[in-house]
Amino acid sequence: MFSPQPRLRLYGMPGALVTVAKAYLTGSVNRGQDLQRLEAELLRYTGVNHAVTVSQCRYALHLLVKHLVKPGQKVILSPYTIHDVINMVIAAGAIPVFADIDKETCNISLEDARSLIDENTGAILITHFQGMACDAMAFRRLCDEHGIKLIEDCAQAFGAMTGNRLVGTVGHAGAYSFNRVKNVNSFYGGAIVTDDAELAARIRQEVGLLPPIQPRRLLKQIIYCAVRELLSVTPVFQLVTYPIVRFASLRGSRAANKVINTEEHPVRRDTLSEFLRCRMTQMQARIVIQQLDSVERSIERRSQIAEKYYQGLKNIRGLQLPPRRMDHSHIYLGYPIQVEDRDAFIRHMMRAGRDIAIQHCGNLADEKCFKSFHRDCPNARWVAQRVVLLPDHPKYSDREVQRTIAATRAYFETSENPLG
Numbered sequence: 001m002f003s004p005q006p007r008l009r010l011y012g013m014p015g016a017l018v019t020v021a022k023a024y025l026t027g028s029v030n031r032g033q034d035l036q037r038l039e040a041e042l043l044r045y046t047g048v049n050h051a052v053t054v055s056q057c058r059y060a061l062h063l064l065v066k067h068l069v070k071p072g073q074k075v076i077l078s079p080y081t082i083h084d085v086i087n088m089v090i091a092a093g094a095i096p097v098f099a100d101i102d103k104e105t106c107n108i109s110l111e112d113a114r115s116l117i118d119e120n121t122g123a124i125l126i127t128h129f130q131g132m133a134c135d136a137m138a139f140r141r142l143c144d145e146h147g148i149k150l151i152e153d154c155a156q157a158f159g160a161m162t163g164n165r166l167v168g169t170v171g172h173a174g175a176y177s178f179n180r181v182k183n184v185n186s187f188y189g190g191a192i193v194t195d196d197a198e199l200a201a202r203i204r205q206e207v208g209l210l211p212p213i214q215p216r217r218l219l220k221q222i223i224y225c226a227v228r229e230l231l232s233v234t235p236v237f238q239l240v241t242y243p244i245v246r247f248a249s250l251r252g253s254r255a256a257n258k259v260i261n262t263e264e265h266p267v268r269r270d271t272l273s274e275f276l277r278c279r280m281t282q283m284q285a286r287i288v289i290q291q292l293d294s295v296e297r298s299i300e301r302r303s304q305i306a307e308k309y310y311q312g313l314k315n316i317r318g319l320q321l322p323p324r325r326m327d328h329s330h331i332y333l334g335y336p337i338q339v340e341d342r343d344a345f346i347r348h349m350m351r352a353g354r355d356i357a358i359q360h361c362g363n364l365a366d367e368k369c370f371k372s373f374h375r376d377c378p379n380a381r382w383v384a385q386r387v388v389l390l391p392d393h394p395k396y397s398d399r400e401v402q403r404t405i406a407a408t409r410a411y412f413e414t415s416e417n418p419l420g
């Protein structure tokens with residue numbers, strides 16, 4: 001009974017590790033023209049005119065705010081994201097303004113964003129949550145009406161469509177992430193895409209002056225990913241990893257929670273971390289290029305799993321499912337359901353031998369560290385307490401999906417706490 005597959009598998013493994021080994025053995029971590037090749041591939045993939053690779057997506061967002069918004073101007077954004085996105089805006093000299101989100105999509109509300117625009121607004125930053133594309137065209141029209149910029153945070157949505165365009169290509173600029181938990185994984189990494197030649201040139205110049213990522217930092221991340229992958233291989237996971245995670249989780253261990261919830265203690269930073277001031281290596285670019293061809297395949301597989309979840313879990317009182325989209329406007333980076341008593345639900349699932357976790361983002365509009373930007377965002381508060389991610393990575397088997405559905409149904413058949 002207690003033999004689940006892990007809720008997370010890193011994308012691009014073990015191929016990425018083979019590329020790493022080759023690069024270290026041949027001394028080609030920073031040799032080659034692969035960053036240029038990757039930028040050319042991104043142009044082909046997205047259809048935009050300019051792509052610039054960067055150390056991380058959060059740094060991309062920082063650069064975009066810095067170059068598109070004047071110091072002291074406001075940036076309207078969702079409070080339901082990682083805390084460092086807010087820090088990137090602050091460090092760029094702008095003022096974050098939280099707009100509430102839509103309860104079903106968990107994305108920033110167009111109407112609330114509209115109501116917040118004033119003469120000091122410089123941009124709207126939209127986040128495509130867990131692969132669910134915002135209506136970027138509607139945001140673009142709103143921004144154009146007011147002569148302000150639209151920035152797209154596509155960290156969780158590489159490959160998602162909004163209308164007939166890829167996310168990242170509708171705003172004045174878009175930012176992608178290739179970090180270890182994304183659907184393209186080069187350990188760290190990101191890219192900016194834009195049709196604005198001057199913006200791209202200024203960012204390229206700034207990034208071009210930076211050194212490649214510190215070898216020790218990159219190596220640490222690679223080793224972490226390799227160990228994590230090893231602990232996720234089926235027999236190891238079932239015999240060692242899961243029993244420990246399950247035991248710790250049911251005992252309410254803080255250490256276990258820390259591993260799961262990286263956003264537990266958000267911190268405000270007014271200046272940019274020196275860590276971010278670096279470039280991707282040529283090796284990381286090679287790793288991204290290797291994975292680009294499988295992006296569509298993995299979207300198809302996750303969409304299939306999402307449909308199975310939908311069919312298996314629809315019409316359960318107290319369970320809110322994500323929007324059902326089969327047109328690539330949701331790439332289901334995870335399958336975010338909403339449950340009223342999330343802790344009770346996780347305990348039930350762990351007892352039933354399932355490996356699942358909460359969505360780690362909180363409602364940043366309520367966080368103490370951002371209290372000078374506090375704004376009442378009731379939907380974000382509601383959602384942030386309820387979202388649980390059901391596993392849907394491409395290696396998650398149909399049998400596992402059915403077991404997760406059965407365990408979820410069992411919870412609601414006995415639960416006293418439906419959402420209503």
Ligand SMILES: Cc1ncc(COP(=O)(O)O)c(C=O)c1O
Binds near residue numbers: 056059153156178189
């Ligand atoms: C919504 C969102 N934005 C930005 C980022 C930052 O991406 P990166 O880790 O590449 O800096 C993340 C990372 O998880 C994210 O989830």
